[in-house]
Amino acid sequence: MKILDKYNQSHLLAYKDQLTEEEIKKLENQIKSIDFDLIQSIFDNKDKVIDTKDNLVAPLVATKLNPQDKEHFFKKGLESIKEGEVAVVLMAGGQGTRLGHQGPKGTYDIGLPSHKSLFHLQADKFLSLRALSGFSVKWYVMTSEDNHRETVDHFESSNYFNYGKENIHFFKQDRLPLVLENGQIAMKSSHEINLAANGNGGVFSSLHSNGLLEEMQSNGVKYVYLYGVDNAIAKIADPVFVGFTIDSGLDVASKSVDKENPEEKVGVICYRDHHPDIVEYSELPEDMRYKLDDEGKLLYRNGNIVSHIFTLDFLMDCVDKEIPYHTAYKKVDTYSDNGLIKADNPNGYKFELFLFDVFKFTEDMAVLSVTREEEFTPVKNKEGADSPETARTMILKTHHKWLTEAGFNCNLGYEVNTSISYDGENLSNKTLENVTFK
Ligand code: UTP
Numbered sequence: 001m002k003i004l005d006k007y008n009q010s011h012l013l014a015y016k017d018q019l020t021e022e023e024i025k026k027l028e029n030q031i032k033s034i035d036f037d038l039i040q041s042i043f044d045n046k047d048k049v050i051d052t053k054d055n056l057v058a059p060l061v062a063t064k065l066n067p068q069d070k071e072h073f074f075k076k077g078l079e080s081i082k083e084g085e086v087a088v089v090l091m092a093g094g095q096g097t098r099l100g101h102q103g104p105k106g107t108y109d110i111g112l113p114s115h116k117s118l119f120h121l122q123a124d125k126f127l128s129l130r131a132l133s134g135f136s137v138k139w140y141v142m143t144s145e146d147n148h149r150e151t152v153d154h155f156e157s158s159n160y161f162n163y164g165k166e167n168i169h170f171f172k173q174d175r176l177p178l179v180l181e182n183g184q185i186a187m188k189s190s191h192e193i194n195l196a197a198n199g200n201g202g203v204f205s206s207l208h209s210n211g212l213l214e215e216m217q218s219n220g221v222k223y224v225y226l227y228g229v230d231n232a233i234a235k236i237a238d239p240v241f242v243g244f245t246i247d248s249g250l251d252v253a254s255k256s257v258d259k260e261n262p263e264e265k266v267g268v269i270c271y272r273d274h275h276p277d278i279v280e281y282s283e284l285p286e287d288m289r290y291k292l293d294d295e296g297k298l299l300y301r302n303g304n305i306v307s308h309i310f311t312l313d314f315l316m317d318c319v320d321k322e323i324p325y326h327t328a329y330k331k332v333d334t335y336s337d338n339g340l341i342k343a344d345n346p347n348g349y350k351f352e353l354f355l356f357d358v359f360k361f362t363e364d365m366a367v368l369s370v371t372r373e374e375e376f377t378p379v380k381n382k383e384g385a386d387s388p389e390t391a392r393t394m395i396l397k398t399h400h401k402w403l404t405e406a407g408f409n410c411n412l413g414y415e416v417n418t419s420i421s422y423d424g425e426n427l428s429n430k431t432l433e434n435v436t437f438k
């Protein structure tokens with residue numbers, strides 16, 4: 001194959017003589033699916049540092065709602081949900097390497113009394129939202145080749161968590177080859193290239209290529225809520241957020257939490273060159289990281305929690321937009337004469353598209369500032385910060401607050417059955433046994 005010589009990748013066929021015809025076919029098909037020009041250009045540009053000094057970075061003021069506004073937006077959002085105008089997309093194609101769980105991250109049990117998986121906790125929100133709205137919001141779950149089967153099996157074996165198979169759709173995102181430090185594409189076996197999911201920004205083309213945007217359109221969907229799999233307390237399709245987005249009249253809205261401290265490694269929603277954008281922790285110069293506003297709060301404090309609403313029209317526009325590839329220096333396993341070598345240290349690159357890179361295609365976006373304790377507890381690491389333990393603690397605290405407000409006199413440690421209560425409602429005048437797990 002001439003193309004391999006051109007891009008210095010002829011090692012991909014190094015074991016051709018030892019392969020069966022079927023294996024050769026598989027490998028050739030993989031090779032044909034690769035855009036070598038693209039891979040070469042991402043690799044060549046991987047060390048290009050985004051210099052925020054060249055950009056005009058400015059703070060974006062997020063909105064905090066008072067109780068009256070919340071109530072107003074809740075009603076407005078619920079109305080839209082009832083009308084079938086809202087769909088949900090879950091981005092669950094990531095590898096979850098930091099957590100180190102065998103299997104899709106969504107199948108992980110964070111150790112709550114109910115022992116529900118992250119997917120199950122999310123399904124519960126759909127159930128309680130259905131109880132509030134009378135409508136079954138469609139749930140589109142993005143997987144990747146590596147975790148698709150296990151994800152679907154988890155839903156199937158749990159009877160789709162009683163939400164109805166017809167309301168849940170799975171689709172796969174695309175993959176890109178992993179590349180070693182020397183620029184060579186890594187192999188996984190003698191006849192397989194080592195491919196990995198192309199980042200959560202792959203969601204646009206994958207929704208499109210699977211015909212799902214058109215499906216949403218014909219179903220009358222106007223707003224799409226997109227979120228990540230690892231926020232164990234995510235308020236999925238939160239009616240307040242839906243109402244807030246509709247009221248803004250803008251194409252994109254995001255929820256954010258205040259950064260805990262200037263060094264918290266979270267991207268900040270702000271403006272860059274007069275358009276909304278996210279500036280990564282590493283890109284924000286120190287003086288900006290520490291700068292305070294008039295109230296003494298961090299000026300750049302809108303932490304991104306991967307909780308967004310896009311209008312369907314804008315989502316459709318995103319399909320054709322070109323967004324950059326980001327590079328992560330990672331451990332890359334590779335096959336060679338000695339078989340598959342497991343990397344102990346980073347030795348190669350993973351290229352990823354980020355969903356938020358489309359923000360800049362809008363003139364402005366609406367940002368809703370929410371309370372971390374009520375809305376954001378990501379499960380990223382095995383232990384320490386952002387771990388199953390921190391998620392468990394936060395959820396149990398929130399549920400204790402709900403139970404106390406509903407008139408229960410109980411200790412910390414009861415988990416509310418969120419399939420009957422979306423946000424603390426529907427708990428009064430019931431027995432503790434009926435509404436909780438312990
Ligand atoms: P992360 O950036 O936390 O990546 O993803 P990850 O792969 O889950 O975890 P690590 O870094 O390997 O430990 C943020 C969200 O984007 C999704 C993830 O599933 C998560 O919901 N994602 C990430 C995708 O859907 N596809 C991808 O290719 C990458």
